Structures are given as C-alpha cells and as structure tokens.
Amino acid sequence: MIFSSCCFSSAAVQKCLTSLACPEFLGFFNITPEKLDKILQSDFNCGYIAAISTVAVVLLLFLLLRFVLWLIFRTRRCGMVVVPSENGDLTVTRNAVEAVVREEVESFPQIYLRKLLLFRRGNTYLLKLFCRFERGAEGMPDLAGRIKTRLNEVMLEQFGIDSIREISICVERLKESDGDDRSGGDDSVDYSHAVSGF
Numbered sequence: 001m002i003f004s005s006c007c008f009s010s011a012a013v014q015k016c017l018t019s020l021a022c023p024e025f026l027g028f029f030n031i032t033p034e035k036l037d038k039i040l041q042s043d044f045n046c047g048y049i050a051a052i053s054t055v056a057v058v059l060l061l062f063l064l065l066r067f068v069l070w071l072i073f074r075t076r077r078c079g080m081v082v083v084p085s086e087n088g089d090l091t092v093t094r095n096a097v098e099a100v101v102r103e104e105v106e107s108f109p110q111i112y113l114r115k116l117l118l119f120r121r122g123n124t125y126l127l128k129l130f131c132r133f134e135r136g137a138e139g140m141p142d143l144a145g146r147i148k149t150r151l152n153e154v155m156l157e158q159f160g161i162d163s164i165r166e167i168s169i170c171v172e173r174l175k176e177s178d179g180d181d182r183s184g185g186d187d188s189v190d191y192s193h194a195v196s197g198f
Contacts, residue, residue, distance in 0.1 A: 078120040083160050092159045094118045101129070104154055108143060110134045114172055124165040127151070134175035144169050 040046060081097060083090040098116045105113045115130040129147075133140055148167045155161040 073122045075119050075121045075126065078118055078125075081118070081125055081159070081161055081163070083163075085160075090160065092161065096159075097127075097155070100154060100158055101127070101151060104150055105129075105131075105147065107150075108147060110136045110138065110143060111147065112175065121165075124163050125161075126166045126168065127164060128168045128170065130170050130172055132173055132175045133171045140171060 079094045081092045081094075083092065094116075097118060101116055102113050105111055110133060112132040112134075113129055114132060117128040117130075119126040119128065133143075147169065151167055152164060155164055
C-alpha cells in the first residue's frame with residue numbers, strides 16, 4: 001500500500017514537472033530534456049522535489065494570508081467614525097470628535113491639547129493626542145489614565161462610540177511658563193507620519 005502511494009506520488013510529480021519543463025525554461029538553466037528524464041527516474045529525486053514544492057506552496061500561501069490580514073487590519077488615518085445601528089449608520093467626523101476632546105481636556109489645567117489624529121484599524125478606532133504638559137501636583141501617568149477614562153465615557157455618552165480601543169498620548173514638551181500662549185504654537189508641524197505607539 002505504501003509502495004503504491006509512493007509510486008502514485010512520484011508519477012504525479014513526474015507528470016507535473018514534465019508539463020512545466022518547457023525547452024526555454026530548461027535552456028535557461030542549461031538542463032537538457034534527457035538530463036531531466038534521468039533525474040525524474042529516481043523516486044528519491046521525485047520525493048525531494050515534491051517536498052520542496054510543497055514547502056514553497058505553503059510559504060506562498062502564508063505570505064498571501066499575511067498580506068490579506070495586513071490589508072484588513074492595517075492602521076491608517078481616517079476622517080470620521082462610523083457607529084453602526086439598526087436604522088442606519090451614524091457618522092461622526094474627526095472635527096466633531098476633536099471638538100469634544102478639546103472641551104474635555106480643558107478640564108485638566110495641566111494639559112494643553114496641541115493636535116489630535118484619528119486612525120482606523122479594522123472596525124476599531126485609535127486616537128493619538130499631542131499635548132503640552134505643565135508640571136504640577138499630579139503626574140502625567142495619573143492624568144493620562146483619567147483623561148483616557150473620561151474620553152471613553154464622553155464618546156459613549158455623546159455619540160454612542162464604543163469602538164475606540166486605544167487612546168495614545170504624546171507629550172511634545174513641557175509648558176514653559178504661565179505666560180505661554182495655550183492657543184499659540186507652530187501649526188506648520190506635520191504629524192501625519194506619527195503612527196508610533198499603535
């Protein structure tokens with residue numbers, strides 16, 4: 001039984017290789033049809049070629065699967081949040097999200113929101129906040145935890161958004177003095193490439 005299955009597999013390999021081995025391909029590798037026939041006469045050679053071919057096909061399938069998953073779950077910038085519902089989707093633009101976030105961040109006097117970026121990964125969303133921080137009684141880790149919790153709550157209350165899975169906060173620099181203009185700054189800085197942290 002084992003011998004018959006081996007003969008069948010070697011015959012299949014011989015048939016496939018013979019059909020694929022066109023003279024132009026063989027000539028490129030300086031292989032004559034006679035040499036190919038001699039190689040394929042050995043069951044060991046056929047099994048070895050079949051194993052290599054199987055591994056190559058499996059690797060190609062894994063690469064294809066990885067590419068498809070990357071397309072589905074890649075992180076990219078977006079301009080709106082879609083909230084699905086039974087009677088039709090609710091779409092909330094990035095400007096509306098930023099307005100609510102800015103209003104909430106104002107209740108934390110040690111933090112000034114410089115810029116907000118919205119990203120999408122599959123069916124989930126990610127926020128990245130660029131802030132200035134003023135040293136005070138409370139440290140940044142505690143403030144960041146409170147801000148993230150509050151933003152998740154207000155997004156759910158105001159818009160029904162429960163798909164924000166990650167809120168990342170980037171401290172650009174310390175607020176230098178009390179005279180520092182909270183509405184000023186260089187708006188020409190481009191943060192579109194800043195996807196780190198996701």
